[in-house]
Structures are given as structure tokens and as C-alpha cells.
Amino acid sequence: MVLSTVSVIAVLGVWFCLTSSGKIISPAFLPAPHNIVIDFFRILRSSYVGNTLIGHTLVSLQIVLGGFFLAVAIGIPLGILMGWFKRIEAIVDPLFQLLRPIPPLAWIPLSLLWFGIGIKSKIFVIWLSAFVPCVINSYTGIRLTEPLLVKAALGLGVKRQRDLLREVAIPSSLPVILGGVRIGLGSAWMTLVAAELLASDAGLGYMMQMARRALEPSVVILGMLIIGVLGALMARGLRALEKRICPWVVEEEH
Amino acid sequence: MIRSVNGNQQPEKLVAQNVSVLYEKDDKSFLAVDDVSLSVQEGEFVVIVGPSGCGKTSFMNTLAGLVRPAKGKVYMDGEEITGPSAERGVVFQQFALFPWKTAYENIEFGLKYRGISKEQRDEIVRKYIRLVKLEGFENSFPHELSGGMKQRVAIARVYANRPQVLLMDEPFGALDAQTRTIMQEDLTEMFLAEKRTVVFITHSVDEAIYLGDRVVIMTARPGKIKKIIRITEENLVPDRRNLNYDEVVNLKEFRDLKGEIWGLIKAEILEKHIL
Amino acid sequence: MGHFAEKFLDQIYQEKIVLSLSSVLGFIFLWYLVTDLLGLMPAIVLPSPEKVFFTIYEKILVPVGEEKLFGHIGVSLVRILVGTGMALGLAIPLGILMGWYENLDAIASPIIEVLRPIPPIAWIPLAILWLGIGLGSKVFIITIGVFFPTLINTYLGVKFVEPLLIKAAQTLGAKDKNILWEVVVPASVPLIVAGVRIGVGLGMMCLVAAELVAASSGLGFLIMLGGDDLKPELSITGMILIGILGLIADRIVLNIERKVIYWKKE
Numbered sequence: 001m002v003l004s005t006v007s008v009i010a011v012l013g014v015w016f017c018l019t020s021s022g023k024i025i026s027p028a029f030l031p032a033p034h035n036i037v038i039d040f041f042r043i044l045r046s047s048y049v050g051n052t053l054i055g056h057t058l059v060s061l062q063i064v065l066g067g068f069f070l071a072v073a074i075g076i077p078l079g080i081l082m083g084w085f086k087r088i089e090a091i092v093d094p095l096f097q098l099l100r101p102i103p104p105l106a107w108i109p110l111s112l113l114w115f116g117i118g119i120k121s122k123i124f125v126i127w128l129s130a131f132v133p134c135v136i137n138s139y140t141g142i143r144l145t146e147p148l149l150v151k152a153a154l155g156l157g158v159k160r161q162r163d164l165l166r167e168v169a170i171p172s173s174l175p176v177i178l179g180g181v182r183i184g185l186g187s188a189w190m191t192l193v194a195a196e197l198l199a200s201d202a203g204l205g206y207m208m209q210m211a212r213r214a215l216e217p218s219v220v221i222l223g224m225l226i227i228g229v230l231g232a233l234m235a236r237g238l239r240a241l242e243k244r245i246c247p248w249v250v251e252e253e254h
Numbered sequence: 255m256i257r258s259v260n261g262n263q264q265p266e267k268l269v270a271q272n273v274s275v276l277y278e279k280d281d282k283s284f285l286a287v288d289d290v291s292l293s294v295q296e297g298e299f300v301v302i303v304g305p306s307g308c309g310k311t312s313f314m315n316t317l318a319g320l321v322r323p324a325k326g327k328v329y330m331d332g333e334e335i336t337g338p339s340a341e342r343g344v345v346f347q348q349f350a351l352f353p354w355k356t357a358y359e360n361i362e363f364g365l366k367y368r369g370i371s372k373e374q375r376d377e378i379v380r381k382y383i384r385l386v387k388l389e390g391f392e393n394s395f396p397h398e399l400s401g402g403m404k405q406r407v408a409i410a411r412v413y414a415n416r417p418q419v420l421l422m423d424e425p426f427g428a429l430d431a432q433t434r435t436i437m438q439e440d441l442t443e444m445f446l447a448e449k450r451t452v453v454f455i456t457h458s459v460d461e462a463i464y465l466g467d468r469v470v471i472m473t474a475r476p477g478k479i480k481k482i483i484r485i486t487e488e489n490l491v492p493d494r495r496n497l498n499y500d501e502v503v504n505l506k507e508f509r510d511l512k513g514e515i516w517g518l519i520k521a522e523i524l525e526k527h528i529l
Numbered sequence: 530m531g532h533f534a535e536k537f538l539d540q541i542y543q544e545k546i547v548l549s550l551s552s553v554l555g556f557i558f559l560w561y562l563v564t565d566l567l568g569l570m571p572a573i574v575l576p577s578p579e580k581v582f583f584t585i586y587e588k589i590l591v592p593v594g595e596e597k598l599f600g601h602i603g604v605s606l607v608r609i610l611v612g613t614g615m616a617l618g619l620a621i622p623l624g625i626l627m628g629w630y631e632n633l634d635a636i637a638s639p640i641i642e643v644l645r646p647i648p649p650i651a652w653i654p655l656a657i658l659w660l661g662i663g664l665g666s667k668v669f670i671i672t673i674g675v676f677f678p679t680l681i682n683t684y685l686g687v688k689f690v691e692p693l694l695i696k697a698a699q700t701l702g703a704k705d706k707n708i709l710w711e712v713v714v715p716a717s718v719p720l721i722v723a724g725v726r727i728g729v730g731l732g733m734m735c736l737v738a739a740e741l742v743a744a745s746s747g748l749g750f751l752i753m754l755g756g757d758d759l760k761p762e763l764s765i766t767g768m769i770l771i772g773i774l775g776l777i778a779d780r781i782v783l784n785i786e787r788k789v790i791y792w793k794k795e
Contacts, residue, residue, distance in 0.1 A: 003635035011640060029659065090548035095556055101772035103734045105650075106749070108741060109756025109764050114574060190648045194738045197653055198753075205651075212654040220654045228647035320696055340702030350697035354715045354792045364701035395792045415701055 137180020682724020
């Protein structure tokens, strides 16, 4: 659309004009757009506060994915069990509801106290932030299983709880469960960034903090953009996975 | 000047001249209406029937001004119709009531844009609430009303706005058979009390004969006019509008007309393999 | 069947209550056991329940950092309220106009689509660079957090309003601007409020994050201070209070939702 392109060009143009001379807006405050591109290539392969851009990105990704998969592995089964077996729900739910309102980020200082500044403390909070949506959505998905489907299965000879769970409840809940996984990934990513801002010696968040202290906003902005792009890519990847696993779901727009 | 399509004495309220309408779905476009010409007299009650998907709604949308015809033109009072207007009120099958407004507020809606004072609006709204027999429900919200009641509000809303033309797109389609009969009788009563020009779409041949002055039978898609049957004193009783539905429906003349019209529609369905 | 089924369900219900209560009590007891009675955990790592309780009591009277406990709560409250207010004041009107006027949509969309995927927390270093450590940077982050979900939902609500309602309004004589404000906006309210709810939840997280990273007052600051000073009871205090604050905020939005969508059936 013409208007969109014009708007983008206009914004870039104004930005360029205000920043290129360095006198209207100082480069310590906001860099010129072309400088950001230059810096991008500068730190891509060469070291910046201990690692290349690619290096920092990989460090962040590894930690996020580690904590995330752990959360999925524990959270989904737990949520499913909670949803299906009332007894388990009765035991676990109250504790869950007590701890749930506390934002995962708020656990960071305690986590640092318990696990030190290393990877373990970060994985803990990331795990926590992905864990909660996984459990909630798995639980909700199972609870919302269409009773009609269960009755149909019973009428077709499926008898054991275990089989009902496996053949009816879980498959029909998959869309909701995967939705929870998607939320969990987004949450995990956010928590990682926060954790790296607070106490880290590597990773994108650390890179941004260092750049801020050195008054290099272009690196900060680069970090932000990469975080944004990665987050969007992960979300899109998960959505594609959802479509593969649950082809029967009708997509609503957006 | 517009050529008169059926050479009658009465002024022509609505004229459709060689109207064709395109309908788009999933990046494909179909011809929904194919070269239809029709003229509606002032004060006439015209009913359009036809097989499913034959373009009745698309055609009515051009009369309403909600859709521009791909070919041909539509006129009201000699002037080309270029957009929707309060002079051509529409009653939709799905009611289209504003859920956050009460029945009263819904009916009042159009009146606010006519510069009518609050006291006068109140008078008009209450009059039409009485007319559609919804006293006591003025302050109810749509979700608290039954299907039949919702449609009464929709009809009152349009009627209160005093449009010159009433366009009704299967307004009773979503109602059960009993409510439907009552609504048909009520509509006839209203039509007798305050005559407007009405174009009415329905699937039901019974409804068409009971309500209409003329029945326009359309072909299957792309819709053309197959035949127009005039309901007059010759082929039905003179005062059918003053009789109850059940009295009219059992008359031999009614059954004959129904046989004729339904025969034509059925032929369309079978010929064009719609089912 | 009736009476028997009732008794059976009652039994299950009672059983559930018993199980739930015992699990909560068990948890507290375990906590107590591990910290006080058996002394398994040094107080530096995990304080006992009573220690937390007394800390709360103490800090109401004695300041921590610059404020007493209620002072910290107040500061956090101000930040979240100002941030939410600014965000709603920007996002809702913009969302409505973008959803209705295609030209505005075309102009603003590319910029928004670039900024939206960036998590609000990622803005923190830039915010500190630009606005320092005062109220401004925290309000900035919270505003960003609340802004985007609200904007998107408002936009979607307006853009995808039931077309039938618009047609009905047109055939009743309403013109473009009237239709926008009298039909489309009221019809979008459910989605707008849903967006606000999501936004406020996100805003709370942003509050915590901003106060953890760069603050000298507030609940997040308390949590961080507890970690720095090796006083986990402070952290736990902050965490509990933030949790309560979040619940209250969500409750408030839910109530607003109920009031504003008075026409929907439950």
C-alpha cells in the first residue's frame, strides 16, 4: 500500500534528519538509522562485551529453550492430570492459585539468592514463567472436553479411565494446550530478557545493559530489534506447529 | 426518462432496470442476479420468491442502496439510488438489533437523525411499541427477548422511522411456524393501517400468497425473473387481508395459486440440479 | 437417583475441601518445619513464616530505603496508575480511529508492527538511557506494556464489527461519524475491555521488571533489595504484596467489564 510505504519513508527521513548531524539529537541519546546498520555489521562477527552478536543471541536462545522445554515437559502432564483427576486437582490447585499471582519476574532475586548468578537461577525463573500457562491451559483444555465425545467413546466400548484420557480428552484439548505452550514461550522469553538485564554475564540482555552504560544506544536498539524478531519468529513457528498437529482447527482471522 | 416497465397508472416508486449483481466469495465472483428489471408501485406489496441462493438478497441490496449493481441502475422516485437511506428501511432476517440498547432505544434510533424533539420521539416510539404489541418490554434488552419479539422490535424500528419503502429480507425466517403465522397476520394489520411500499423476500410460497399483491418468481442462480403472478380479486378472495391466516390458506383459490407457484419453483430446482 | 447422587456429590465436594485445606496447611507446615523447627535452611536462604510475618509488621513502622511499607506500595500504585492511564488514553482512541479509517491504518500500521513484537521489558535499558531512574522511565515501560494489547484489541473490535449492525444503522439514516461513535464503538466495547484486561496484567509485570532493574522505591525494589542485602524475608514480602496487588487490579477490571457490558447474558 502506497500510504504505508510513504509513512515508513517519512519516519525514517525525519529520524535521519534529526540525528545525522549529531547536533539536534546527540548520538548518545538516539543514533542515526544508518549508524545502527553499521553497528549491526560491526558486532555481528566481532566481539562486544565478551561475545559476538551471534554469540550473545545463541546464549540467550539456549537458556530460554532449555527452561521452556523443561516447563512444557512437566507442566503439560501436570495440567492434564489436574484436569482429569479431581483428587489431584484438589491437592495441587490451592498451592498453584496461591503462587500464581506472583509474576515470575518477581522470583528473580530469590532465585539468585538460591542458585547464584549462573545459569541455574535463570533457568528456574524461565521455567516458572512457562510452567504456569502450560499447566493452566492443559488443565482448562481437559476440563472443557466435550462430554458428548466422552459419552460417544464410552458407547463405543472404551472403558478404562486411562484410555478415555488418551483417546478422547487429550486429543480434543490439544488446541488449547498448544495455545498455552505459545503463551508460555512468550512469557519465558520476556523473563529471560529481564533476568539478563538484572544479573548476567552474557546474552542479549547483558549486552544491552552494557551498551546502555557505555552510552551506545545503537547496540541497545539492535538488541531490542533482535529480541523482537526472535520472539515473533518463535511465535510463528509454534503457530505453524499447531496447524500441523491440529489440522482440524478452524482458523479465525488474526 | 425512465421507461415504465409495466405500463400502470400508479406512480412508480422503485424501478430496477436491467440490474445485474456480482457476488464475491473466496476470490471468485459469481453472477448473482442477471439482467432483472422490475418496477414497484407506490403502496404495493411485492413478494419475491425463488430457490435458495437465487440472488433475492443481492437484488434487494441494490434496492436498499447497500450494493451497487454491476450493470443496470436502480431508481426511487425517478432518482438513481446511490447509497443507503432512511427512506428505504430494511428489516433483516437476523434482526440486527443493537444489543446494548433497550427495545425503546432501538426503535428510537433512526428518529434522532431526523431532528425530532425528545417529546415527539417518545410519542412515536410508544405508538409503535403498541402497534407491534410489545407494551411492557420497552426497557428490555434484546437478549431478554424471544425471536419473535426481537423481530417485532426490528420491524417497529424501521416502521417508526417512516421510510417510504420497506425492504424485508426473510424477516420471519428465523422464527418457529406458530410465531411466524402470528407475525404475518400482524404485518398485514400494520400494512392496512399504514400503507407503505413493501418489497418482501421469502422462501415460503404460503407467506408470499398471503401477504403479497404481486409475487415475483425468480429462477435459480444467476437469478432472472421467471414469472410474475398478480394476486388479485380474480384469483383470490377480495378481502383476504381482512381474514385470518388459517381461513385464507384453506381456500381452494389459495391452493391453486400455491400449486402454480410452487410448480414453477420446483421446476427450477429440479432443472438446475440445486438439491 | 436424585437423593443418592446428591449425597455422592456432597461426599466428593467435602473430600475436595478436606484435601485442599490439608494441602495448604501441609505446605505451610512443611515450610515451618524446614526453616524453624529443623533449621535445615539457613535464614539467609529461606526465612521462616513468622519471620516474614514480623518483617511485614516491622516495615509498616520502620522505613526500608526511602519509604515505609505503605510508602512503597503507594509508589508502585502511582506508577501503575499513571502508566495505565496514559496507555489507555493513547491506545483506545488510536485503535478506534485506525480501525475505522483505512488511511490512518495504512499510515500507522507499519510503525506499530515493527514496535509491537519488542517485549516491553526490552525497552528498559533505552528507557533508562532516555529518562533516567526516576518516575518517568518506569511509567514509560508500563505504558508500553499496557498500550499494545489494548490497541490491538480495540483495533480488531472496531475493524471487525458485525457488518449487519452498520447496515442497519445506515438504513436508519445514520451517517459515517454517527455510525462510528454510536454503533461501532459500543459494539466493540467487549473486545476493548478484554484488551484492557490483558494490558493491565502485562502492565503489572512491567512494573515489577522496571522496579527490579532500576528503582529506589516500590515493591519491586523491595524484592530486589532483599536479594542484595541477603534478607529474603524482604523479597518474600514484596512478592506477596505484588501478588495481592495484581489480584486486586484484575478484580477491578473484571468489575468494570461487568458494569460496561451490562447487556450481555451471563
